[in-house]
Amino acid sequence: MTVGELPFFVYGTLLPGQRNHDRFLLGRTAREEPALLPGALLHEGPGYPYAIEGHGVVHGALVVPAPGAYGELLGQLDQLEQYVGPGHPRNLYERVARDVRVETATTTAWVYLAAAAVTRSLRAGGTRIPGGNWLTRRAPPAPRTP
Structure with missing residues (x-):
C-alpha cells in the first residue's frame, strides 16, 4: 500500500463466512484480523x-488489501456499498x-457508515x-399466527 491507501473495516456481509466475503475479498487481501470500531452502533438492514x-x-475485521489490489478493491467496495462520493444524495x-x-x-481505516438519510431513518x-x-x-422472531 502507498501513502493514502487505508485498510478497510468491514462489519457485515464482507466478513469471513458471509455472502460477499469470497466474492470481493478472497485473494485480494494481505491480512484480515478482528477489529473494533468504537463510537458506533449497528442496525439491521434489508x-x-x-x-x-x-x-x-x-x-x-480490519482488511488490508494485497499489494497491487487496492485500487480495484476500493472501486468494487464503493460500488457494493453504493458510495458515489462524499455527501452525494x-x-x-x-x-x-x-x-x-x-x-x-489503533489504526485508521475506511469505514462505510450509513449515509445521512439512512441514519435519520435508523x-x-x-x-x-x-x-x-x-x-x-x-434472527427476528417468526410472526405469530392466530
Missing part, C-alpha cells in the same frame, strides 16, 4: 447491517476514515443489533 455514529462498539453509505482497534493498537425507528456484532445477531 439483509445487511448499517453502522452509524453512536455510543457503542461495532465488531468486525444517492449514497447508501458514506466512506469515512475512522480509528479502529486491533488487539492493543435513529427514528431502526432495529439496533445488541452488542454491535453482525455474526451473533439473533
Whole structure:
C-alpha cells in the first residue's frame, strides 16, 4: 500500500463466512484480523447491517488489501456499498476514515457508515443489533399466527 491507501473495516456481509466475503475479498487481501470500531452502533438492514455514529462498539475485521489490489478493491467496495462520493444524495453509505482497534493498537481505516438519510431513518425507528456484532445477531422472531 502507498501513502493514502487505508485498510478497510468491514462489519457485515464482507466478513469471513458471509455472502460477499469470497466474492470481493478472497485473494485480494494481505491480512484480515478482528477489529473494533468504537463510537458506533449497528442496525439491521434489508439483509445487511448499517453502522452509524453512536455510543457503542461495532465488531468486525480490519482488511488490508494485497499489494497491487487496492485500487480495484476500493472501486468494487464503493460500488457494493453504493458510495458515489462524499455527501452525494444517492449514497447508501458514506466512506469515512475512522480509528479502529486491533488487539492493543489503533489504526485508521475506511469505514462505510450509513449515509445521512439512512441514519435519520435508523435513529427514528431502526432495529439496533445488541452488542454491535453482525455474526451473533439473533434472527427476528417468526410472526405469530392466530
